[in-house]
Amino acid sequence: MKQNGFFGQWGGAYIPEILHQTFAELTIALRQAQNDPNFWQEYLELMSTYSCRPTPLTFAENLTKHFGGAKIYIKREDLNHTGAHKANNVMGQGLLVKRMGKKRVIAETGAGQHGMATATMAAKFGLECTIYMGEVDVLRQRPNVFWMEKMGATVIPVQDGSKTLKDAINEAFRDWVTNVDSTHYVLGTACGPAPFPEMVSWFQSIIGTEARKQILARHGKLPARVYACVGGGSNAMGIFQGFLYSDEVQLVGVEAGGKGLGSGMHASRLCGHDASPGVAQGYKTMFLQNSDGQMRETHSVAAGLDYVGVSPILSDLAEKGRVRFESATDDEVMTALDLTMRMEGIIPALESTHGFVQAFKEAPELSPDDAIIINQSGRGDKDIFTIAHAFNDPSWKEFIIARAKEYS
Amino acid sequence: MKQNGFFGQWGGAYIPEILHQTFAELTIALRQAQNDPNFWQEYLELMSTYSCRPTPLTFAENLTKHFGGAKIYIKREDLNHTGAHKANNVMGQGLLVKRMGKKRVIAETGAGQHGMATATMAAKFGLECTIYMGEVDVLRQRPNVFWMEKMGATVIPVQDGSKTLKDAINEAFRDWVTNVDSTHYVLGTACGPAPFPEMVSWFQSIIGTEARKQILARHGKLPARVYACVGGGSNAMGIFQGFLYSDEVQLVGVEAGGKGLGSGMHASRLCGHDASPGVAQGYKTMFLQNSDGQMRETHSVAAGLDYVGVSPILSDLAEKGRVRFESATDDEVMTALDLTMRMEGIIPALESTHGFVQAFKEAPELSPDDAIIINQSGRGDKDIFTIAHAFNDPSWKEFIIARAKEYS
Amino acid sequence: MLLEKKLRARLEKNKILLMTHIVLGYPSMAANRQVIAQMVAGGVDCIEMQIPFSEPMADGPVILKANQDSLAAGTKVADCLAFGAEMTARHDIPFLFMTYYNIIFKYGEEKFFKDCRDAGIVGLIVPDLPPEMGENFFKLATEYQIAPVLIFTPTSTDARMAELDKVAAGFIYCVARRGVTGKQSEFGKDFNTYLARCRAATTLPLAVGFGICNRDDVTAITGLADMAVIGSETIRLVDAHGPEAVEPFIAGLR
Amino acid sequence: MLLEKKLRARLEKNKILLMTHIVLGYPSMAANRQVIAQMVAGGVDCIEMQIPFSEPMADGPVILKANQDSLAAGTKVADCLAFGAEMTARHDIPFLFMTYYNIIFKYGEEKFFKDCRDAGIVGLIVPDLPPEMGENFFKLATEYQIAPVLIFTPTSTDARMAELDKVAAGFIYCVARRGVTGKQSEFGKDFNTYLARCRAATTLPLAVGFGICNRDDVTAITGLADMAVIGSETIRLVDAHGPEAVEPFIAGLR
Ligand SMILES: Cc1ncc(COP(=O)(O)O)c(C=O)c1O
């Protein structure tokens, strides 16, 4: 990281003056934690007793046979407590919050996973908690909203802008500038003003550290390629960090192709041609914006990928050619999900399934001596309303109609 | 175990003659597996790479403070792949099926967790799969049905009798006697004809073995008490086996008290006075039956506890006084669930929450030097329709009504 | 024992005997009375009366439903025993009870045998009680001279058949195929081999059941077995056409 | 710089100056024209014109909505610059642009400064561009003689204020409280201490903003600060009573 939180030309902290002091203190707390070996120890301890770390690396034997190329391994972040990699980041920030002595946390959420994880952490650490969530996402991910509320969090549906993740982030910042003394903003991905991209990536590096050890033990050598979906970029940064300095490992980030890169309805910032450099939400990165610098609407079947910006660290790694970016369309995602459920009995989140799509495209090109790893960032249970809808399941519809009758 | 699969006076194999040969073969396969150290090794390997074993033992710091007595630890079976301890049994039986060379599996399911787990195992092992589920349970646990179908299983709603678990078991047996050569019946709990109670308990003993090691490492001595909910009894047998021969550890099984033990609407077989010895579904145990030997309707908010019989091994341990049995009502369960979510950020399944209720009642009596363990057999996500309904959540209702409008 | 003797006597007159099945209390005991009278009039040789059970694990949908409806209508075990006594007094053919073990277990084994004997019942079919599980039951059966009918199946090995033969009495119930009651069976070459194995394993009369519906089925097993069992088919018949249809149906079977 | 000089000149005539705020294109540029005319007629000393941005992170609900509606109506950055030129030509008071950094970044920093200068704009307020992030921006500001107005806040330490003062020009915008635009502030004892700290940290004129709604608020800061900033309140007024309500409102503030 360069001075001022830049990665190459990307990143920085473009923040309202009111937050200056808070960011200064946060950065100091982070540096102290990074220099204190007990901190990481405490973090590992928490993650292995409250969540289920190390998460397994599963050999997908049937998919491997089906594609007839590289051995396919799946890193199982879905088995984390609350069902996604988001727990890693949130628990880490929770420990920082304890150190900083703040009593309240806020967070934005898209898929609801980060909100779930934050509400969970707040319950465990006894913190007050408010979650901002775009109204569109509230509708897409209602079960998560219910659980957040049951864990004592207040969930505020954000009705501004595109009513999705970026608007929730804006609203969270508005809360933060108002309640800056009492409150920590638990940003959910490797985006936002410095030191968030670095901090979130640091906590998520637990994925890559484990995965590297596991693949060496199981496969005897490094994988040929590692795949991760990219929303804000935290799960991708998490697993990539295990292999970043091993040049023989290709790192592949998969963005939301939505209805197709040419359709204008997608959320691909680092592949495709619709994004350009910009500064918003406190940092500089590639944004989906028009020529005036106004952010565009994005689209993905996966709420957690439906975001205009992307981690500045990934923009840098893309520019330097260290990470290759691809995209997967909504339709490709549904097909890959179906296959994975049937062949392996595993239900990846819609977000995670984007990584599977690209891995499936490339596995046949590789040799059976090669291994590839797909980072399964979360489980698909949360997506039941979206998935059942997308598969047009008639008995699901009947069920919902019958339930609604009871309620009306 | 006595000759012929009895535990004390309980158990046995009261099976139609057509199954005699199959049971003989199954028993031989089980004995071979038990005598083959590689088998257990393979099982452990599978559970640590496909599921997330060992599952953590979580110290519930806030609940401990709240009750001000014993240290409360939670064994996290909810973090298993598919979200419950059912995975342990199913994966074990899957390995046996592979050895026996059968190509099709069937299973009954109540809460849907065992069906989910079986469908998952069948997908992974490439087996054909049919799941029998009482129609009442299909309605209570629709999301699980959806996922089972997506994993390639056929789910058959059973419309006979009380349309719950016991009827699903009867129907599974009817399938088995018809397709005995090709098919293995993956019984989901420590019930049914021998060798099922022993076999299921054996696979589930992985819970207790881990928990014993974990509590010794964390607490320095054995726990004072261990709590588990009891439906068929498999998760209870699983954890109890870690402590069965340590007399200083009290073992407490918690049954479904439904609307109260005096109401006739419950599923308590080993506490209360409504059950009597009987023989049904292939084994002898305490059944909720009338004086003619006809099975009674049972009730619990938790589909997975809503069952007329109980593991013969637990009937024996109850008779011998080694395990104490208590019950928790539906209302107590909702209160304990609420508390656990808010204080620990953990969502136990409604089944598991029964164990929490009794632990909460007793924790204050014990000293802070004591530890108790609650077996959290599964996660509550699957219960969202039941829980949101029970909490009478208005925005959930609105959401369901809005969804239904789209569909009608 | 009594049952075997009675059957052998009837085999003097007919190359193949007929056993029918009814579920007690379905649709009502009054209807059962009519149906049994029709069966006897139609020339049946033996009747198994099923005492309904809430969990009839080995029965298919037709008999399962009959069990449930009977219980829903309030049928009690004591009523069934009384009805049995009434029938044995009225009709001069052997009557058996068929039921699941829990009914007997809960009633009290010895009391059940005693009451059966008093009711004139000559045999019991309990599909979920293999010999290994029924030590006391089989002792009582000998003591009370009520034949414990056992079941051979296509999956039974020769050794298993021999074991079963040791404790069985009255006749052997050979189920024609895998599965539960009520579905068609095919009587092909494998079936003949199977029945030959059964014949070799026991000296008791052989009854063949599961899916026998019509005269052709009965003809198919004549010469190979001693008795054809008509189960679900009469229930279907009564449901569709009432008790009066039974006599001509039975009479037309051979 | 130009802006400071103009404000100091006006401070000769008034103990407290008034700065108002509008969102360009909301509800329309035609309406903006009327409102600005009213403001000027009402005696305003300075106007900040916000170029709308899709992510106005530091703005509260009123201004946020105005940004979104303006964009939805098709407002372009080029239109805003042209409109600015028109206003500076028509009215003899200092005009500033307020916007978020991405608008400038995307437009091209140097081009933006050049076009601002050509349009007669004398200051820029960019709430998400702290000095650390704007090396080039602040260099260009000096070069093009357009005042980069910076913000002091109640959370700013003395050291931070000193740092900000080094690069700021025109005036310092002191936000009255934590939070976003549009909510009431309380001007109590803490506030006075805070303003005293601001005064000590800079020789630039002090403007106070965030939640100034009426004559009492203006009176409260007179003597402590040099300029009162009326933001969301005029938007609310125009929404409710139309542009004509603006002149009397402004005229009544002091
Ligand atoms: C399961 C899952 N995967 C991936 C993402 C995308 O976020 P990121 O790119 O930060 O990993 C989300 C975001 O909500 C998520 O819930």
Ligand SMILES: Cc1ncc(COP(=O)(O)O)c(C=O)c1O
């Ligand atoms: C989560 C969970 N816990 C407990 C049970 C009860 O079963 P058992 O008593 O066999 O553990 C079930 C059954 O479905 C279950 O799903």
